[in-house]
Amino acid sequence: MNPMTSQEIELKVRELLSERSGVALDKIGAETRLAEDLGVDSFGSVELMFEIEEAFGLEIPDGDIMHVRSVKDITAYLEAWSSRKSLPRAQA
């Protein structure tokens, strides 16, 4: 299995956020903030982490959620994970 590229990871994250928030995909970029720009509250962030786990096939420890504020935080986290372990391609 090929690991996902950074671009693929970011696109998938943006798609999940777009789906969740109803904000158009092209309005969500690396700098977009979860709480301030997309209205993701603490319950929403728990759901979002679950969706990311399901989409990427990993498990995110509780403590790690605390540091995630923006799209680029999520993609950086997933890239770090990916470099430690080859990520399988997310299922469409």
Next chain:
Amino acid sequence: MNRRRVVVTGLGVAACNGVGVEQFWRANVEGRSGIAAIDAFDVTDLAAKIGGQVRDFTPAQYMPEDVAKRVDRFVHFGLACTEMALKESGLALQAEDPDRIAVIMGSGLGGQMFHEEQMVSAFDRGAHRINPASVARISPNAVASQIGIRYGLRGPNLVISTACASGAHAIGEATRKIQHGDAEVCITGGVEAPLTQFNFGAYCSLRVLSRNNDNPMGASRPFELGRDGFVMSEGGAVLVLEEREHALRRGAAILAEITGYASNSGAHHMVMPESGGADAARVMAASLRDAGLGRVDYINAHATSTRANDVAETKAIKAVFGEAAHRIPISSTKSMIGHSIGAAGAIEAVVCVKALQEQLVPPTINLDEPDPACDLDYVPHESRPVRMEHVMSNSFGFGNCNVALIFSRAT
């Protein structure tokens, strides 16, 4: 002191034979069944294979898409029916005091659909893979909460779960809330989405479901000799109730008045009614006392099409009304739409309100050869024009939870 009067100013309904009040009412008047082979889940290894699925229903027509995606099917019915009922009521929510608007709904099962999906996931993949939305989606009170959140209604907000009486109980308690001055307006009704593998299978194991799989539209046969159980269905209904002066002040069209309510328990058995119908008789008599009436002009019976219910209910009606019982038209909505558990009492309340407005009693279909133990006037096959001032609706739930409601013509 005179009691505050409670009127109905809006209706919404989603049933297997019609979504929306006009479509649903027309189907009932024409005696059209909504029962068909179940395709919502796999029924291969079950003895019963038929039910009342609500088709041609797109939740996002009645609520924002992101809300529709995040709630279970029973809440879809609640939000959709509320939207329809509020529209008909003409209530301008922004002009109302939100603290004085209550939401009281009935649901026997809550979010059974999502629950089952997540249970399967938990067993297959481990409990750590349970969706974090589970708590919020499965809770039975999600339906009232989501209605409150969607419309900003901040009065009392609760869900009543009394199996097949849930919807009727909710309407009765909503009536009391307004009578007692706890609210001016109440969104009330019942919803159910029981057509799921586990739930349907559980009722199938109980051997209470009709196995007349070859004749779905003829399977629900209340009071009929050949009946072999009830047909399970899904759906919902919502009524907007208002304190009468409140409705008059804003110039609302009053559809009907709720004049009587009583509830009790048979204290007898979890799934069997008292065979003599004594508990059902007591609750009907109590609702008449509550309304200050001696008789009614029509009874929308609980009439599930089980051997036990239909005979007990017939005995109860005779015990309450004596000789006059033979002259009161009685009919069964469930003959056309099956039994929608916690939604049934609310859907039947819609039928009662429409019957009063149109002065027309919908029929009991499939009543070809009445059970000799059921010898009252069940308005077989064809709807009938009847002069009606007061009508009664019975709902008897598993666990012996009984409710009788009385609706009266708007005055």
